[in-house]
Amino acid sequence: MSGVARGMPHRVAVLVRDGVLPMELGIVHQLFGHARSAGGDRLYEVVSCGVAAGPVRTDADFQVEVRSGLEALEGAGTVLVPASHEVDERCPGAGPVPAALAAAHRRGARVASICTGAFVLAAAGLLEGRRAATHWLSADRFTAMFPSVELDPAVLYADEGGVLTSAGEAAGIDLCLHMIRRDHGAAVAGDVARRTVVPPHREGGQAQFIARPVAAPREASTGPARAWALERLEEPVTLAQLAARASMSVRTFTRRFRQEAGVSPAVWLTAQRVQRARQLLEETDLPVERVAERSGFGTAASLRAHLQAAVGVPPSAYRATFRGPAPDAGRPAD
Template sequence: MTTSAHRVAVLVRDGVLPMELGLVHQLFGAARGPAGERLYEVRTCALSGPGLIRTDADFPVGAQHGPEALEWADTVIVPASHEEDESLTPGGLPAPLARALDAAAPDSLTRLASICTGAFVLAAAGLLDGRRATTHWLSTDLFARTFPSVTVDPDVLYVDEGRILTSAGEAAGVDLCLHMIREDHGTAVAADVARRTVVPPHREGGQAQYIQRPVPARESTSTSVARAWAEDHLHDPLTLGELAAQASMSVRTFNRRFREETGLTPMQWLTRRRVDRARELLESTDHTVDRVATEAGFGTAASLRQHFVAAVGVSPGAYRATFRGARS
């Protein structure tokens, strides 16, 4: 392990879901630098560690580290505990857990993330007050009632508030981890991790598409054909009418069905895909910003900069300076 590896601590509690713990190790463990070096070091810790922790399965997991790993970490991830989370209230964290989180995050340098109902822990510690957050869709109503100072977004797969991130149900932890890898090391490294683990590098839409609803009418057909066509024509000035025509739907029906399937409006989805395309071009080519804007479908460098800063938080030039050398 190189001394420059980003340090990730996973805080497990009784009732942890093994999948949530495993996906953190699998994804961050698969991230490699240009020379094949590991980019992350991941440690599993528990407040009572080292020792065995109950899971929601018929086997325990062994935590090799105690709470001191939280102070060691650059990123702390809190998976769900089905034994504890939904009983938590504002300021109601068990004292050992509250002290551990205080020690882990004394300033703005440590990144904190939750998977599934692990968001209840961050909210009970007051870390989500005044912020957007998400959790599993089955728990969003309870979460919103319990923590009214948190703005709950029930439709998304994850929320990135800078230093603090939250994700939806356990599989959304994959999306969250890939997002953090992409923010740390660029799209090429994140895409390589996704290929190694055979998962999509970026899943469309949010958890809105998984919320239980009445079965849609037979007339509702998939918009996937239109999305695939749009992926091949991102450089063109696409209109909502053109997209609807690809799906053989009226604009109104297409708009409604698209949101049901992806959790986004067609134009929101199109902007996201164009930003993703611009990121790939900035990392993998020496194209000018004007050419990147044209090939990604933004038309002008000014339009690219506006949408890129809104989505990524930095200018295209700053992004390239950071990630141009981080390609696998």
């Protein structure tokens, strides 16, 4: 759960360096900039900064102008480092950036990276002994340069609390939505996703590179079975039922599901149920027992275990954070 303060915009500083990927810079402003409270207030203030104020080259045929230098990191609650391929994989420890990132983290700022920005976080010493993600094409070089970091070359993003890393550009969208969700709940993150027309939630552990995201012509897809399951999350959906909906054997369905979704059917189904439970906790006053039933976990104990594993807190604490005390708050703590 996040320590983001309520009642005032949380400042996100985007550290821009020569060779920055414009899309990665843009998605941070787009996603955090769209986040609004129920009353319509901005939840984040997003500022771009560089090593110094002035023009910064991108990897395209234009520059961006930043108004602030590294001093902007001093007042930031989150510092986000997009990729700059021309320097990240060669000498990320050079210059003042790693020291500035380490100082920001010591002050309590959350530090995150997109794509090869993870090289800079590692050079700053922020990933020592931690799990990390970066683009799969850069994984071997990263491991050779930073052997003490537990790199997972397959996942979309890794959340280590105050330090977060993600894979390529699209995974940066997932990471930003994950941070918004962690800060302000599934409803706010879902609204941002709808405005941006992107999927509201992909688990960080999902595979970066999905071998076959769309079925080949005249081949059956597991997509209709997933849509069918989403309409029946409160029911005991089985693997055999899903395979039958796709007119496949269980073995073929399981293999093709992983190819298309990047995770097993069981992992995917649990993630969808956790997402449904989070929405119900935020948007309704249903007792925890009913939330468990409506999201398909059956019992409050099962919901507690799965929500604790996913977000680190039980249902009552999650609801209190994102909605306020529930009508059943006087009952024994869940």
